[in-house]
Amino acid sequence: MNRQSPFANLTPVVKNLLIINLICFIPFIVLSDNNYNDLVVKNLGAFYFNSPYFKPWQPITYMFLHGGWAHILFNMFALFSFGPILEYAIGPKRFLNLYFICGLGAILFQMAVQAIEVHNLIGSFMAPFHFSLNDPTIPDQVKAIYYSPVVGASGAIFGVLVGFGMLYPNMELMLMFVPVPIKAKYLIPVYILFEIYSGFGQAAGDNVAHFAHLGGALLGFIMIKAWGYRGS
Template identity: 30%
Template structure:
């Protein structure tokens, strides 16, 4: 069998056939003959066999499964686990915030001033939202682009992208508007847009329309009276471009160590930058 990493633009089983279609589970390039239609996208022969073997093994091991076991098994076989979790957690926190009279957002929103004693806000701010339309549009964007990117990148890469873009938004808010509490996943979502654009371009697709949509949405944040954190949007976009570039340049499976190292490096730089911004605010 040929090395799947030898040429990222040709089918890993038929190296003489050029293709830009990736298996939605493992990311291998596959030609039409090797594509098996899935609920979203296509899968390569190896992933199809792995799914079937895993399903059969689970059936044999489980005996007569309970309702919880069935639900857990179905969740394990989903290709968009992280996207679903992000949407569910965000929706649950928004509903809880409505019941609690706004106290959930009060304790979970990103607030640079409070980071010293409440560092969890760096992450939790991505999952809380203000109004119904705020969470509606944000979760719609996560559901659309999140599923596509999670299928293209795999779950752990998608999670890394989401949080790195979110940290990019946090850093921009810390440096440009440190006194302003911020809620919402918008920074991370703009990062998803930017990364999707870079990855599509690297695969030879025309993604200019996405760039235009992203630009128009970014401009809205600068309009007076919108109460939108354009700083978080800009920070998310920058990190989305950077992380998407990292993914596109380290697509070879032999570069996985380099890819992980670069992503960890991004996180370290972002957290250090937030720390420096917090220290400057106190000083």
């Protein structure tokens, strides 16, 4: 008996996004942490718009980098699981637009929140370029914003998840460690509420860009609504 490959039914956009993300993960595997951060992340990760490391292409390139195995496996598993169904429903062109616009909206939303934080801390949206990590006049939160990049496809993935939930609200999903199927219309809003809680109550040591996730989710909601799709 011939067994069909689990990748046989992948839609073209999802398949190519998976391949590109996996290729972009190769430097993480082959380089040391310091070389990876210096050569890849400092150039292609997304830094705050006034950071000395910011470059205009970063709002696109950041979504193809990942900071570790758990990060890329979670994102690619979500893309593999939900992406093909959504791509079948709205078509390859719109799915690609949704993915990139949600990814771009995610980092812009994150930067907007960071700008508010910077303004609240120093009274301006832009700190002087010349400050160093040892400068006692600059709060540590501002230093973290200026010198900590955002990487990952999570913002785009959240847009895909929201789009999937809006089109297939009654589809039952199984979660790891939860033996009961949960409908998408319940699960995904709970996930969004968790991100809101985590974003506003971010604990020390939590380096997840929760507001980027929320930005991607918001753009996904707006685009599906604007295109006029309805749930089944």
